[in-house]
Amino acid sequence: MTQKVFISYSHIDEPFRQELEDHLAMLKRDNLISVWHDRKIDGGDNWKNEIDKNLDSADIILFLISSKFLASDYCMDVEVARAIEKEEEGTGRLIPIIIRPVDWQASQLSKFQAFPKDALAITKWENQDEAWVDVTQRLRRVLADFVPNTVPVQSQLDLSNDIKVSNSTLDWLNSTEISFSHRHVDLVKLSHIFVWPDLLLDQDVKDIEIIDSKKLVSQKGRYFITGEEQQGKTTLLKAIYKEALLGSIVPIYIDVKNLKSSDLNKMLEKALNSQYENLDLNKSQDFEVILLIDNLDENGLNRKGLNRFLESVEEYCDWVVITAHESYSLMASDITYLAEYKEAEIQGLGHYKREEIARKWISLGQEETIEDKELYKRCEEISAYLNSIIRKNILPPKPIYILMLMQMHEASTKQNLDMTSHGHCYQKLIYQDLEKAKVKSAEIEKYMNFLTELAWTIFSNEGPLNLHFKEEFFKQYNNTFMQVDGNRLIATLSHVPILKESDGLLSFSYPYIYYFFTAKKIAEGYQTKPEVKDAFEKLLAGFHREDYSNILVFITHHSKEKWVTDEINNVLSGLFKEQTESKLNNEQLSFMDDFLSQIPQLIIQTKSIQESRDERNKRLDKLSRENADDERENDDVPSDILVSINKTFKGMEISGQILKSRHATLEKSILLTLAENGTSTGLRFLDYFISISDSTKTEVINIVLSLLSESSDISNSELEDQAKKAYYHLVYSVINGVVRKIASSVGSREAYEIYVELEQKSDSPAITLIKQAIDLQFNRNIDFVELERTNLKLKSNPVCQHILKEIVVQHVYMFPTDYKEKQRLEELFGLPVKRQRLFDSNKRGKG
Structure with missing residues (x-):
C-alpha cells in the first residue's frame, strides 16, 4: 500500500523541504509514498x-x-x-x-527517534547529500515495517459511523495461528512479520509472469489462488x-x-453478523x-451444488478471491464458474521477500533504535543462514518455515552435539511435523528409524517405491527390526508433509527430509556396513549430480568423523590435477x-543501501x-569436462559447508586442509x-x-576491435566470478583465522584477493588496516586490483558506509564518489 507522507516545516526552511522531496523521488516512483505539504493547497481553499x-x-x-519551526505556535x-x-x-x-542545530530535545518531540543518524543536523554534515540519503534509507525502513493500527482505521472508513469491525475479527486478523517467540516483543502479531507473497499467473504462455499479491486489492476481478499446505493462503x-x-472496501471472509x-445468503448473513457491528446483507x-x-x-x-454456490457468488459481487490447495487446480478446469477466474499460484519466498521478512524480524521491537549498520549486518547474516538451509529449494521457502528458522537461529539452541546447527534445524522441523501428526514421544525413535530405512531403500532403488517395492520394503524391515504396521505409519506421515503417495509411488514430500534420512543411514553405517560404504563412494564419484552433492552435505551435518573430510579432500585433490593453481x-x-x-574508472554512486540490496535480491530471484527452467529442460548427459567443472564448484561448497558448521569441533589442521583443498x-x-x-x-x-557482423554496419576494423573487447571482457568476468565464487563457497566468519x-x-x-573478499563478505565491515595492506600487495597487479x-x-x-569511510576509499583506490546535485541552499523560499 502507498503510504501518505505529510511534511510540516517553517516556510523559511522551504529549500530544505524541496531538497527532501528531491531525495524522496525514488520512493514516490516505487509507489511507496505520496507526499503532501501546504504548498499543495489551492488558492481559495x-x-x-x-x-x-x-x-x-x-x-x-x-x-x-529548526529554531523557526519550534518558534511557530501553529506547528507546535x-x-x-x-x-x-x-x-x-x-x-x-x-x-x-x-535540519539546523537547535535545542529540540527540550520539546515534546524529544521522545521520538530523530533523523538523520545521531540526530545530527543536516547542515552539520560535511556532505548534505549523505545526510539526506541517510534520511531516505531510514524512512524506507519505516515504510517497510510500519503498519497502521487496524482498530482506529474503522473511524476512517467511509461506510457509516455506526459500522465497525468486530473485536473478534480484529483479533483474528492479527493472529499468527502459530506462536512465535521474539527477544524484543511479548506477542508477535501477524502485522509484525507479514510480507506479500509473489503469485505465479497461469496464462498458458511460455514466459511466466510473477506479480505481487497486493495487486489483488488494487485490481478488481475474480481470482482463484492455489498453494501447498502451509503456503499462507x-x-x-x-x-x-x-x-x-x-x-x-467491505471485505467478507467465508471458510467453506x-x-x-x-445457500450463499445464509453464509453471508452469518459472516457479516460475526465480522461486523451494524452491517447486514441488505x-x-x-x-x-x-x-x-x-x-x-x-x-x-x-458438482451441482458447488456450481450453484459459485453462481450465487458471481451474482452477489464481481470482486472475489478464492483459495484452494494446489492439487485442486487440476479439478478447477471442470468447474464451470471457475473458468472466468484468473488463476495464480502462491510462490515461496525468494531472496527479495526473505530479506524483507528478515528485516521485519530483526527490527521488531527496536524499529526506532536499531542502527543501519547493525540492521544490514544482521540481515546479511540471516539471509546467508536461510540460503544455506534452503539451498536450491530442498526445503520449501514457505513463510512458516522461514519464521521457524529465524526463531531457531535467534535461540541458537543445539541439543545433539554430534549434529551441526543446520542438521539440528532440519531435525527440529521433522520433529515438529511428527508432533503435528500426533506421534507419541515414546514412538518418535520408531518413526525416525522407519524413515531412515525407507530413505535408504528409495536411494538404493534410485527412485520412489511402487506397490511391489513398498511391500518388499515392509517385509525386509519387519525381518530386521521389531515389527511395525507399515501402512499405518505411512498413513500417519502422509497427513503431514513428510511422506506422499502419488500415482502409486511412495516418496518423501520434500527433498530435505529424504536427504536428511539417507545421510543419517550412511553416517551411521559407513564403518560397519560394506554396502553403505559402497554407496558413499558412489556419491563421491557422482557428486556433480544435485541430489548426490546434497546428500554429501547432509552427511557432514550428521557426522564429524575424520573419514568424511578425508574422502572429500581426496576427491577435491583429483580435480584438474594436471593444472597448477x-x-x-x-x-x-x-x-x-x-x-x-x-575500462572506465569505477565510481561509487550515492544510492540507497536498501535499493541496492533490493536490486541484488531481485536479480538472484x-x-x-532461469536456472530451475534450465535444469528441467536439460536432460543431456554432461561431458567429462563439464562433470569436472560441476564437481569443482560443488566440492568447494561442500568443503565450505564443513568449515562453516564444524569450525568449533574439528581440529585446526583439518580445517586448514579443507580450506586449502577447496x-x-x-x-x-x-x-x-x-x-x-x-x-x-x-x-x-x-x-x-x-x-x-550479422547485425551491424560498422567497418571491419571496428568490428574486430569490438570482438576482441568482448573476448577480454568474457575472460575478465570469469576470473572475477570464480574468485568471488571461491570466497563465497569456502569462506566463513567463524573460521576467518584459517584464511x-x-x-x-x-x-x-x-x-590475497580471496582472503580479502572473505573478510568483506563475512565480517561485513571494512578493516582499513587490512584493506590497505591488501591494496599494497596488489598495487602492481592491474587485474587483481x-x-x-x-x-x-x-x-x-x-x-552503510559513512562519508569519512568513503573519503578514505577515494584516497586509497582513487574511487570517486558520484555526488547528487547539491540543492542551492541560497534559493529564495516561497513563503
Missing part, C-alpha cells in the same frame, strides 16, 4: 481545513526541525500535538528531521481483508471447509465488497593489460527461476580456463565477430 484533513489521513508525519500546538495523538493511536508514525486473505478496510449447503449492497472464500478444495458439495600474477595475466587500461581446486580450474581461453582466443574472437593463516603461507595474489575495487564498491552498496 480553507488552508486550516486542508492541513487538518491531510494530517489526519497521513501515515507518516515528517517535521523539519496544532500539528505536533495531533501527530503525537496519531503516534499514540498507532495510526501514524512521527519522525523529526533535524489464509494469511494472504487476512492481509487482503485488512488492506481492503484501509481502502474503505466442510460446506454442506449452497446494507452491504450499498458498498464496494470483496468476497474472500477460503479452502474451496475442502468443501462438502457435489592459478596465482593470478602479472606473468599469467599480462595479456589483459591493454583491455584494463580501456530471476537467476533462480581454494586450490577452484584455482586449478581457473588456471585451466585461462590456458584454454588463450589457446582458443582466435576461434572465440572469430565466433564473436561473425555474430556482431588468514592460508594467506600467510602463500605468495599468491589470488589467495580492479577486482578488489569492484569487491569494495559492492560492499559499499550493500552496507
Whole structure:
C-alpha cells in the first residue's frame, strides 16, 4: 500500500523541504509514498481545513526541525500535538528531521527517534547529500515495517459511523495461528512479520509472469489462488481483508471447509453478523465488497451444488478471491464458474521477500533504535543462514518455515552435539511435523528409524517405491527390526508433509527430509556396513549430480568423523590435477593489460543501501527461476569436462559447508586442509580456463565477430576491435566470478583465522584477493588496516586490483558506509564518489 507522507516545516526552511522531496523521488516512483505539504493547497481553499484533513489521513508525519519551526505556535500546538495523538493511536508514525542545530530535545518531540543518524543536523554534515540519503534509507525502513493500527482505521472508513469491525475479527486478523517467540516483543502479531507473497499467473504462455499479491486489492476481478499446505493462503486473505478496510472496501471472509449447503445468503448473513457491528446483507449492497472464500478444495458439495454456490457468488459481487490447495487446480478446469477466474499460484519466498521478512524480524521491537549498520549486518547474516538451509529449494521457502528458522537461529539452541546447527534445524522441523501428526514421544525413535530405512531403500532403488517395492520394503524391515504396521505409519506421515503417495509411488514430500534420512543411514553405517560404504563412494564419484552433492552435505551435518573430510579432500585433490593453481600474477595475466587500461574508472554512486540490496535480491530471484527452467529442460548427459567443472564448484561448497558448521569441533589442521583443498581446486580450474581461453582466443574472437557482423554496419576494423573487447571482457568476468565464487563457497566468519593463516603461507595474489573478499563478505565491515595492506600487495597487479575495487564498491552498496569511510576509499583506490546535485541552499523560499 502507498503510504501518505505529510511534511510540516517553517516556510523559511522551504529549500530544505524541496531538497527532501528531491531525495524522496525514488520512493514516490516505487509507489511507496505520496507526499503532501501546504504548498499543495489551492488558492481559495480553507488552508486550516486542508492541513487538518491531510494530517489526519497521513501515515507518516515528517517535521523539519529548526529554531523557526519550534518558534511557530501553529506547528507546535496544532500539528505536533495531533501527530503525537496519531503516534499514540498507532495510526501514524512521527519522525523529526533535524535540519539546523537547535535545542529540540527540550520539546515534546524529544521522545521520538530523530533523523538523520545521531540526530545530527543536516547542515552539520560535511556532505548534505549523505545526510539526506541517510534520511531516505531510514524512512524506507519505516515504510517497510510500519503498519497502521487496524482498530482506529474503522473511524476512517467511509461506510457509516455506526459500522465497525468486530473485536473478534480484529483479533483474528492479527493472529499468527502459530506462536512465535521474539527477544524484543511479548506477542508477535501477524502485522509484525507479514510480507506479500509473489503469485505465479497461469496464462498458458511460455514466459511466466510473477506479480505481487497486493495487486489483488488494487485490481478488481475474480481470482482463484492455489498453494501447498502451509503456503499462507489464509494469511494472504487476512492481509487482503485488512488492506481492503484501509481502502474503505467491505471485505467478507467465508471458510467453506466442510460446506454442506449452497445457500450463499445464509453464509453471508452469518459472516457479516460475526465480522461486523451494524452491517447486514441488505446494507452491504450499498458498498464496494470483496468476497474472500477460503479452502474451496475442502468443501462438502457435489458438482451441482458447488456450481450453484459459485453462481450465487458471481451474482452477489464481481470482486472475489478464492483459495484452494494446489492439487485442486487440476479439478478447477471442470468447474464451470471457475473458468472466468484468473488463476495464480502462491510462490515461496525468494531472496527479495526473505530479506524483507528478515528485516521485519530483526527490527521488531527496536524499529526506532536499531542502527543501519547493525540492521544490514544482521540481515546479511540471516539471509546467508536461510540460503544455506534452503539451498536450491530442498526445503520449501514457505513463510512458516522461514519464521521457524529465524526463531531457531535467534535461540541458537543445539541439543545433539554430534549434529551441526543446520542438521539440528532440519531435525527440529521433522520433529515438529511428527508432533503435528500426533506421534507419541515414546514412538518418535520408531518413526525416525522407519524413515531412515525407507530413505535408504528409495536411494538404493534410485527412485520412489511402487506397490511391489513398498511391500518388499515392509517385509525386509519387519525381518530386521521389531515389527511395525507399515501402512499405518505411512498413513500417519502422509497427513503431514513428510511422506506422499502419488500415482502409486511412495516418496518423501520434500527433498530435505529424504536427504536428511539417507545421510543419517550412511553416517551411521559407513564403518560397519560394506554396502553403505559402497554407496558413499558412489556419491563421491557422482557428486556433480544435485541430489548426490546434497546428500554429501547432509552427511557432514550428521557426522564429524575424520573419514568424511578425508574422502572429500581426496576427491577435491583429483580435480584438474594436471593444472597448477592459478596465482593470478602479472606473468599469467599480462595479456589483459591493454583491455584494463580501456575500462572506465569505477565510481561509487550515492544510492540507497536498501535499493541496492533490493536490486541484488531481485536479480538472484530471476537467476533462480532461469536456472530451475534450465535444469528441467536439460536432460543431456554432461561431458567429462563439464562433470569436472560441476564437481569443482560443488566440492568447494561442500568443503565450505564443513568449515562453516564444524569450525568449533574439528581440529585446526583439518580445517586448514579443507580450506586449502577447496581454494586450490577452484584455482586449478581457473588456471585451466585461462590456458584454454588463450589457446582458443582466435576461434572465440572469430565466433564473436561473425555474430556482431550479422547485425551491424560498422567497418571491419571496428568490428574486430569490438570482438576482441568482448573476448577480454568474457575472460575478465570469469576470473572475477570464480574468485568471488571461491570466497563465497569456502569462506566463513567463524573460521576467518584459517584464511588468514592460508594467506600467510602463500605468495599468491589470488589467495590475497580471496582472503580479502572473505573478510568483506563475512565480517561485513571494512578493516582499513587490512584493506590497505591488501591494496599494497596488489598495487602492481592491474587485474587483481580492479577486482578488489569492484569487491569494495559492492560492499559499499550493500552496507552503510559513512562519508569519512568513503573519503578514505577515494584516497586509497582513487574511487570517486558520484555526488547528487547539491540543492542551492541560497534559493529564495516561497513563503
